[in-house]
Amino acid sequence: MSHIRTLFEDWVTVFNLVVLSYFFLGNGIYTILMLLSLRATWVHQRQLAYQGLDALRVSPVTPPVTIVIPAWNEQDVIVDCVRTALQVDYPQLQVMVVDDGSTDSTLARLVESFGLLEMDGAYHGGLPTAPVQTYYTNPAIPSLLVVSKIRGGKPDALNAGINLCRSPYFCNIDADCLLERDSLLRLMDPVVNCTTQTVVSGGIIRILNGCETRGGRLLKVGLPQTWLERFQVVEYLRSFLFGRTGWHLLGGTLIVSGAFAVFHRETVIEAGGFSHDTVTEDMDLIVQLCQWAADNKRKIRTSFASDPVCWTECPSTLAVLANQRRRWQLGLCQTLWKHSGILFRKKYGIVGMLSFPFHSYVEGVGAVVEFLGYALVPAFIYLGMIPTRLLLVFILLGFVYGGFLSVGAVLLEELTYRRYPRFRDLVTLLIFGLLENLGYRQLVLFYRFQGVMKFLFGSRRWEKVTHVGAIAEGTP
Amino acid sequence: MIDHSDPVTQLAFMIVVSVVAGTFLLIAVALFRRWQQIRYGRYVHALQRKYRPVLAGILSGARSPAAIEILREMPMAELEVLLEPLFSRRKLPERSLVFFQALCLELGLIELWHSRLARGPRMAAPYSQSGASRESLGRPGMGLLLRAKSIRNLGKLRHRPSWPLLVKALDDPRAEVQFVALRALGALGAPESFPLLRERLHAVAQGNSQSPPLRGLRAAMASFDLACAPALVPSLRHGDGNVRLQGTEILRMIVSREAAFQPHLTLTAELLSPQMVELLLAALAIDANSETRARTAEIIVFLADPRATRALRNLLLDHQWFVRLRTVQALAHLRQAAAPLHVQIRGCLRDSHWQVREAAIQTLLSLGPEGTHHLYEHFLASPNHPTREQIVEVIERRGVVFELVEMYSNGANGVDARMVEQLAAESARVGLSGILRSVPPEVRLRFLSRLFSSAEAKMRFHEGTQPGLESAVSTEHVLEFLPRVAA
Numbered sequence: 001m002s003h004i005r006t007l008f009e010d011w012v013t014v015f016n017l018v019v020l021s022y023f024f025l026g027n028g029i030y031t032i033l034m035l036l037s038l039r040a041t042w043v044h045q046r047q048l049a050y051q052g053l054d055a056l057r058v059s060p061v062t063p064p065v066t067i068v069i070p071a072w073n074e075q076d077v078i079v080d081c082v083r084t085a086l087q088v089d090y091p092q093l094q095v096m097v098v099d100d101g102s103t104d105s106t107l108a109r110l111v112e113s114f115g116l117l118e119m120d121g122a123y124h125g126g127l128p129t130a131p132v133q134t135y136y137t138n139p140a141i142p143s144l145l146v147v148s149k150i151r152g153g154k155p156d157a158l159n160a161g162i163n164l165c166r167s168p169y170f171c172n173i174d175a176d177c178l179l180e181r182d183s184l185l186r187l188m189d190p191v192v193n194c195t196t197q198t199v200v201s202g203g204i205i206r207i208l209n210g211c212e213t214r215g216g217r218l219l220k221v222g223l224p225q226t227w228l229e230r231f232q233v234v235e236y237l238r239s240f241l242f243g244r245t246g247w248h249l250l251g252g253t254l255i256v257s258g259a260f261a262v263f264h265r266e267t268v269i270e271a272g273g274f275s276h277d278t279v280t281e282d283m284d285l286i287v288q289l290c291q292w293a294a295d296n297k298r299k300i301r302t303s304f305a306s307d308p309v310c311w312t313e314c315p316s317t318l319a320v321l322a323n324q325r326r327r328w329q330l331g332l333c334q335t336l337w338k339h340s341g342i343l344f345r346k347k348y349g350i351v352g353m354l355s356f357p358f359h360s361y362v363e364g365v366g367a368v369v370e371f372l373g374y375a376l377v378p379a380f381i382y383l384g385m386i387p388t389r390l391l392l393v394f395i396l397l398g399f400v401y402g403g404f405l406s407v408g409a410v411l412l413e414e415l416t417y418r419r420y421p422r423f424r425d426l427v428t429l430l431i432f433g434l435l436e437n438l439g440y441r442q443l444v445l446f447y448r449f450q451g452v453m454k455f456l457f458g459s460r461r462w463e464k465v466t467h468v469g470a471i472a473e474g475t476p
Numbered sequence: 477m478i479d480h481s482d483p484v485t486q487l488a489f490m491i492v493v494s495v496v497a498g499t500f501l502l503i504a505v506a507l508f509r510r511w512q513q514i515r516y517g518r519y520v521h522a523l524q525r526k527y528r529p530v531l532a533g534i535l536s537g538a539r540s541p542a543a544i545e546i547l548r549e550m551p552m553a554e555l556e557v558l559l560e561p562l563f564s565r566r567k568l569p570e571r572s573l574v575f576f577q578a579l580c581l582e583l584g585l586i587e588l589w590h591s592r593l594a595r596g597p598r599m600a601a602p603y604s605q606s607g608a609s610r611e612s613l614g615r616p617g618m619g620l621l622l623r624a625k626s627i628r629n630l631g632k633l634r635h636r637p638s639w640p641l642l643v644k645a646l647d648d649p650r651a652e653v654q655f656v657a658l659r660a661l662g663a664l665g666a667p668e669s670f671p672l673l674r675e676r677l678h679a680v681a682q683g684n685s686q687s688p689p690l691r692g693l694r695a696a697m698a699s700f701d702l703a704c705a706p707a708l709v710p711s712l713r714h715g716d717g718n719v720r721l722q723g724t725e726i727l728r729m730i731v732s733r734e735a736a737f738q739p740h741l742t743l744t745a746e747l748l749s750p751q752m753v754e755l756l757l758a759a760l761a762i763d764a765n766s767e768t769r770a771r772t773a774e775i776i777v778f779l780a781d782p783r784a785t786r787a788l789r790n791l792l793l794d795h796q797w798f799v800r801l802r803t804v805q806a807l808a809h810l811r812q813a814a815a816p817l818h819v820q821i822r823g824c825l826r827d828s829h830w831q832v833r834e835a836a837i838q839t840l841l842s843l844g845p846e847g848t849h850h851l852y853e854h855f856l857a858s859p860n861h862p863t864r865e866q867i868v869e870v871i872e873r874r875g876v877v878f879e880l881v882e883m884y885s886n887g888a889n890g891v892d893a894r895m896v897e898q899l900a901a902e903s904a905r906v907g908l909s910g911i912l913r914s915v916p917p918e919v920r921l922r923f924l925s926r927l928f929s930s931a932e933a934k935m936r937f938h939e940g941t942q943p944g945l946e947s948a949v950s951t952e953h954v955l956e957f958l959p960r961v962a963a
Binding site: 117118119120121122124134135137139140142145166192193194387389390393394396397400401403404407408410411414415418423426427430434 | 482484485488489491492495496498499502503505506507509510513514655689691692830831834862865866868869872873874875878906907909910911913914
């Protein structure tokens with residue numbers, strides 16, 4: 001019996017060490033990312049003051065771009081999304097909607113709203129996709145093309161869009177997104193103004209809930225009403241303003257939001273396009289591109305800028321949030337597993353040596369470690385295996401450090417873009433930054449844990465996140 | 477709660493306290509920044525409200541010495557804040573440029589901007605030394621921003637005498653300042669600065685220097701007037717392939733811009749210099765670098781030289797598909813250059829690369845009736861299904877089928893009529909049906925009655941319906957039936 005107890009105590013010690021390493025590694029790297037992005041975003045924002053976009057708008061070296069919108073049962077938001085895409089300020093722009101076999105009236109609404117006529121089209125399949133059935137166009141709106149295809153999933157729709165796209169770059173956005181007028185110019189700025197070939201350029205996603213919109217245009221920025229959505233505002237700020245900016249500065253970008261990113265078409269085709277293997281095809285493609293470039297000795301660059309803004313709906317109910325987070329975690333695990341060959345391989349640079357291991361441990365395995373930490377702590381206290389006071393201080397540290405990082409993200413926003421104009425909004429964000437770690441984080445952790453379990457044991461299908469149609473509704 | 481005998485607990489508690497203190501510090505900074513911003517906003521607003529009548533009077537163009545005197549008495553920092561909305565506009569109105577230049581000169585702003593640039597990056601004059609009040613901005617150490625804004629303003633004003641200082645700014649250690657300087661130099665377009673930029677281009681293209689950034693340099697040089705183009709001859713005859721490529725690209729961009737303003741642009745030896753014409757036709761059109769050849773094609777289409785046609789014909793047969801693509805695309809710009817090459821462009825409809833075929837379709841359509849007829853004849857004669865599909869797609873997207881339907885219903889004959897019948901018979905039934913539904917009923921009726929008067933179509937029509945019923949068949953029935961006719 002005493003032998004079993006010793007064994008159990010040893011296991012508890014190892015587990016404690018794992019939890020500690022997770023805590024310090026995660027928070028340590030996040031702190032470094034925050035400090036790095038604080039400076040970088042500050043400098044970048046200062047540059048924006050005098051680097052007008054007019055030169056890019058008229059420059060002959062600004063390459064044409066096609067906005068690709070994959071849509072599946074998006075009848076409530078699709079028309080406004082296309083409208084906003086057509087209004088984007090960019091010199092040579094095409095907009096393409098790929099209807100991925102919608103069963104609702106997505107296609108009918110597009111046809112009606114834009115006076116589209118069915119036309120004959122020629123399909124050149126560089127990437128394998130499900131068949132494209134019909135093409136719709138309106139000669140009066142030559143920059144718009146709508147195609148309808150047999151359902152094959154989002155990656156398939158994106159690949160079909162790539163095949164049909166004629167420009168060297170394409171920008172994929174989700175159907176529930178609303179682009180700011182100059183967002184594409186801002187997104188292409190690092191592409192045009194960099195000597196190394198930039199194959200991916202990502203922008204920031206902000207939450208549309210609570211903002212006022214009309215006809216696909218953002219009229220007034222505001223905070224959402226519910227606590228769930230407000231927590232997500234803080235979470236997005238943290239994730240984009242210092243998470244992604246920081247990794248970009250270190251040269252270890254692994255995630256660029258598929259809801260708003262520009263890609264170099266030929267490179268994506270060479271790397272095999274969007275894959276069906278994971279449910280987060282955006283992250284998968286970035287890792288795939290890094291791996292492909294290193295394997296083929298190609299020098300490519302992935303860029304992230306925090307000033308091009310795309311507004312999107314966030315889940316407003318727990319059920320939808322749960323679906324979304326389980327899917328993200330499942331996709332993360334699938335991608336990390338699929339590309340595990342690059343782990344700690346010097347050949348893949350910062351991505352292989354730092355970014356990928358960090359994401360594997362802190363973002364992937366970390367969900368299980370943290371969840372088990374919360375679940376097993378009461379048992380350990382009961383068995384007297386951890387000093388209670390140390391544990392309490394440690395838990396307190398966890399809460400306050402999380403608050404520190406969230407408040408840091410709000411500060412970063414305040415120092416730079418200041419998109420929430422009212423003083424009251426700032427105070428609300430700071431309060432929600434402090435409170436985020438008292439319940440919301442644990443809730444999301446639970447969904448992430450479920451995502452890992454789903455990866456290990458369960459179904460791996462794509463869970464649709466339903467939209468309430470905030471773009472179409474127009475009011476918070 | 478704290479057990480002082482346990483150093484680990486003590487350390488953890490100390491970390492907690494530090495993090496809490498740090499968090500509150502961050503909150504304090506955030507709130508302070510917002511307060512500062514609100515205060516600054518109020519200051520700018522008050523300033524604008526106070527001087528709005530004076531400024532409005534001046535900006536209306538009426539010369540008012542009293543108003544200028546009021547502005548002259550203002551501290552420079554306030555004056556800059558007041559005029560900032562003017563310079564952060566996309567572009568200053570062309571007709572007001574001279575006036576704004578004179579105004580800024582009179583107010584001493586140009587002198588201030590020059591002095592900032594002349595002092596260089598480390599010694600940019602803080603506002604306190606230029607007559608600014610302390611409350612004006614209160615942002616010491618913002619040399620970068622001041623330099624960049626000074627350069628931007630000079631560029632926006634297109635103050636040509638400033639070019640030597642702007643060229644000097646290209647040596648600034650900050651890439652952002654170099655970018656703004658390049659942009660300003662491009663806006664100024666001072667011919668004297670072009671050779672200096674060219675030398676920098678050579679250094680960067682050969683890898684001897686990292687700055688200024690190549691793309692910025694290229695964009696700036698491309699903004700210069702066509703009259704500066706002969707100064708690119710040393711780049712075009714350079715031994716380094718990359719320098720030649722960059723030079724050709726700049727020339728191509730200059731020519732493309734001019735062509736957008738002058739639809740009938742013709743490049744002559746007088747305009748470009750005989751050496752440049754010779755280089756383009758005899759050397760760059762057969763350059764080892766395919767990128768250079770592709771760009772050369774886009775310049776040659778505008779050349780008024782008898783050898784240009786042969787050079788373009790060879791480029792249309794280049795072994796690199798994108799050289800053929802760029803050549804065939806370029807030919808769309810100029811009808812006279814394309815005229816002797818219609819057959820070659822039509823040959824591109826059989827190209828192995830779909831992008832070249834598509835570009836050839838677009839080019840033939842933009843070459844007027846003659847090019848369009850070449851395209852239709854190819855469509856009618858070609859057994860190649862993918863090319864026919866591409867032709868149908870392009871003509872439908874460009875709305876050409878609308879014109880064809882109208883022409884056909886009005887009794888047009890020849891290749892246009894045969895094209896319509898062919899489209900209806902097999903290739904474009906989907907698009908044609910859609911278009912027929914959207915045209916006025918009388919056009920639709922005329923179109924359909926003519927279409928079904930042809931023997932072949934009538935025969936197909938009879939294959940799918942009861943004999944003797946055709947007169948009773950409504951237009952809607954025929955529209956529904958059209959795909960079956962085609963089948």
